[in-house]
Amino acid sequence: MGQIREWSVKMVAENHQNLPRCSGGDQIHDAPAGVLFSAGAYFGNYFHAFTDVLVALFVTAHPFNREVVLLVTDGKPVHVDKFKTLFNGLSRNMTPMEFEFRYPTIDIDKAGRPAGNPRCFSRLTIGLKGRDGKELSINSEQSEYTMADFKRFLRSAYSLKRTTAVKLQTGDNTLIPRLLIISREKTRIVTNVGEIENLAREIGYRVTVGELDDDVSKTAEFTNGFDVMMGVHGAGLTNMVFLPEDAVVIQVVPFAADWVSGAYFGEPAEKMGLRYLEYKIGREESSLMRQYPPDDVVFTDPASFRWEEFSPIYLQNQNVTVDVTRFKPLLVKGLELLHE
Known part of the structure; x- marks a missing residue:
């Protein structure tokens, strides 16, 4: 866990005589609560940002009804900025009647302790909280959220227009x-996308074919406009979180990648109110046949490989x-x- 910074937290009664002078000269932040979380480790990976951090952040911060300050540690600015709209949806950063940030998200590593005060x-x-060991999932024992x-x-935070897929x-x-x-x-390329596109038409x-934008707000709005999403197992399928309800997700499962594909996207899709279909690649459809x-x-025993061997091959x-x-x-x- 070398990428996770350690922080010191001291509990002091509000009327305690040794109450320190806090940052900004105030005794306490005016927000009712704060949430300190790490955006380190695999946060730079789009899928892991959602499954490891953002879902759990929603579970942890949403009960405060936006009256909360988000304190981010370990995160690279380029990765944290990518999800600023989502953060704004959890913390009352700005309302239509306000012209300044009320509870801005704080990069605690960069901001530190103003004037040396805590x-x-x-x-x-x-x-x-809220992680249960499964991908894109919420622990029902820790939270009533689903x-x-x-x-x-997400539909509210990104102002997405469509609530349900076409009927x-x-x-x-x-x-x-x-x-x-x-x-x-780069990897897991579908070599005959054109044939699939023509067939679907x-x-x-x-039909629309393409890679998705790095701008999450643009991607959210774009993805929300579709009724069916299809793709080979990969981070791009994470954007199914922006699809309207009852939309269909079709995952193309690479040869031997059944278990990881189902765990990452199959089970989560159904929990999100989406319909899930999968197409399993046979060995004759795989480029591995030429290798x-x-x-x-x-081909005969894919399960015999450890993950560090499995991933490079399959x-x-x-x-x-x-x-x-x-x-x-x-x-x-x-x-x-x-x-x-």
């Missing part, structure tokens, strides 16, 4: 569902060529789900 709070939560609540919070009606051809195909350019989708002989342990060095004939029923099923 920061004082009447109530301070140290660390985050992942559906988290999605609703198709038999015989009504005026509604055309929108399909987002997330493309990848023939079936009845309006290893058919009887290699890579996640970092595997591209896929989807069999569109075999994939077609999944696209059709997506349309059927939008009829329900």
